[in-house]
Amino acid sequence: MLYRNLCLFLGYLTFFNLKNLLQACLIGLLFLTGCSTTSDVNKPYYKPFSSPVPGQVFIPSGTFSLGSSAEPDVLEQFSQSKKISVAAFFIDQTEVSNDDYREFINWVRDSIAITNFLEKKDQYMVKKKPSDPAGTLEQINWRIVGNGRTIWGKASRKRNPRLDEMFYKQDHLFNKKGDLDTRILKYSFGIFDYEEAFRNRNNLAKTQSDYTYRDTINVYPDTTVWIKDFANLANDQMLKSYFSDPAFGKYPVVGITWKQAKAYTIWKTNMLNNKTRGLSTTRKTVTVRLPSEAEWEYASRGGEDGMNYPWGNALHGEKDCLMANFKVAPGNYVADGGLFTKPVRAYKANKYGVYNTAGNVAEWTENLYTSSPQGITGDLNPRLLGVNDNARRVVKGGSWRDAAYFIRSASRTFEHQDTARSYIGFRTVMSAPVEQSIKK
Template identity: 25%
Template sequence: MNMLTGVRSCVLLAATIGAFASCKPKQEKSTATGWNYNDKKQGSFSVPKPKDVKTAPGLVFVQGGTFTMGATQEDVMAEFNNTPKRVTVNSFFIDRTEVANVHYREYLYWLENTFSDEQYKKVLEGALPDTLVWRSELAYNEPYVEYYFRHPSYNYYPVVGVNWKQATDYCIWRTDRVNQLELINKGYLNANAIKTEENGGGQENFNTKAYLMGEYQAQPGKLATSKSNPLKDAQGRPRTTVRFEDGILFGDYRLPTEAEWEYAAYGYVMENPQRKASAKTRGEEVVANKQIYAWKNDGFDNLRSTKPGSYQGAFLANFKRGSGDNMGVAGGLNDNAAIPGEVTTFLPNAFGIYNMSGNVSEWVADVYRPLTSLEGDDFNPFRGNVFKTVDKSGGEGNLRDSLGRIKMKLENDSILQNRRNYQKAYALNYLDGDSLSGVTYGYGVTTLISDKSRVVKGGSWNDRPYWLSPGTRRFLEEDQSSSTIGFRCAMSHAGAPEGTKAKIKTGNSFPERKPRR
């Protein structure tokens, strides 16, 4: 090899080494202090990069926006409790279907095994759905009393006979099971924890809030103690417990607010025929004409498919067409469901959500008041807040109740007196039933409205078409149940409202302009 060739080789090698060196990811650092993030030499302050917000099991993403909440058509019932009002709902997740019998039986199975000790007998009894909701003095419905909840033929029919409190407890259980499995799959939690729990673990079961507060003694998984664990403490050692800011755990399953439920039911998705699959193209900022039901108004008959084809004339929801007509005549059944149908039947709306009109009515989180639309905020309106804080009266290490959940108590109003945004921890009756409003409802005397009245949305298999409109609203006491009421869960969405991808940022971004000198 001559001298020139050797020089060229050295230059090429140096250039190659430099290229590889330049491929090393740039160390992210604080724009406030200049200190490096995720650097064991500088304290290992963990700042995970924003990543795709995963959709938790069973949920679909609903991009938020503005809509007119309340009555949507000429109100033949002359209802005064759903006065139209323009509101905005932030993006969120909601169940694709109603919670089915098999899903609720899965919950009971866990309770039976985890709380098998006799001292927890009332826990299981308190979770059982009331199958007697099918019973009637003047109808033969005993087969539904015996079979509807447990027979395999009804596995994927919506669970009914569940009251509002039971539905709320189911949401808490679902949160914990989903997060526990996520930690196991990621290698931060030992899978043996499941066996321990379902062998009569009782109080020692996984609870998300208890885990995050260090009250649940978790058995770390393989990754948690491994050197390859990306989570480090201040000394650069593997961190065995996950924090919420690590972006691994899901948020809480909960009942949707009335505004969220109604918004999701309409499925308003702005359509632009010229729009291409690009983040740079946008449609016009318009709001679609108000719909009557959970699908678009298409033709004169809004309850049946009007598009030519095999589905033309088919009913779009499970409802009662008229007195004594729950499913049509033999050989020509109009909705093919005498009682609730399977949760994935009938037409899904634009968000891909099933049975927001018909099948079963659904619990939402709100406390019922007739004039909620006039009283509530216009951003994420909700009546039902009870602001709580952790009950630390038992001392650290004793913050859990007998079910393994963190004990909570009402915030002290005396501490809230100097706040500007709220002064009362109990806000269920705020300005409508409290001492400041001077409004009384006289429960059981002049009205059935109380702080235990919860809103019920959507029509059911036994309702006329009027109640199928998402704007209609009814109520029932939170400890009561019905053969026509079920529920579905929701979850708050974190990050930019436009989507679940990390590359989508909030606000409108413009090219950076360099200052003139």
């Protein structure tokens, strides 16, 4: 009996080893036949990741030709192409809408009301720690403020008569009596200049504050751009309604300077971090920013390197429909279905799930403008930064008022960072963690 059991055990062990050996051979065979080159073996597995920022999509790391197109450029500034690599990041699927930007406006409005005009503001503030009442930074508790109804309701307005100081007391140039005085909507922020700090790293006499650019700006969109940008144009209805009318809530915000767009990213960063890590945290887990020119173009192409547009080279798609919102021909703004802007999810998204990077509104990028960026930047995550007040910033994507040539992914132009236009908006990005994989 003992002999029989020993034989069965040895037979099972032999079968088990043969089975494992066969599996190992099959796995090895798959590795040998699955990759045509040695380099393929080293390519990490690619899968999409979720952004902590709502409404963003993942863009994997990759290599592409910045400034390339399927046809030769007739303008010298568009004729320079350069192969570069970009690290993984997240980008807004859509341009920032009027509704999105209005959240920022309402936050600034409520902050000013609580800080400067309420009789009793303690109910809206974070309670100070009993152990350190003097050392706790005064901070608004936005979970209590919510959508602001408790501030702006009739009962609160009656208890806090000074709130009336935030509204026009008589008709103004473009406003009526009782409208919010948008001139008071100012936001203070700081931008740390890492490159300048690095250049002066051996100067021990300077501190972080010496390299921090600080500014206070009005953040309300310039609605007069609908008149200023066009001579002798009957556009007063757009001036009156585009930002204030809820019907335009899902349309891209315009009349925004680069500084206002930058302020929005700083506010968004702070709000997301407070929500994620608690009200009184100083540690940042999320940093929202404007895209570099390279990031913007890479995301716009949707993996289609060398193509004219995010979807390919033809302006028409299925059923001969135009694929974007642009000026189709001299005097023809409506053939694409829109006279001015269109909703931020109009038209088809590219392969990365990004909408309207061609046409609709042109978009601010982080980069300083130079006519030859390829010559002064590297080939890995290139960008050109600075905080000069008179700076020109790269604008990408073209708009509803531009011809097809200017809505190509390769096309680029500029605008002064303190200038707002009726055809320039923006979207935001966030860097992905370094360990996230590259495009397969």
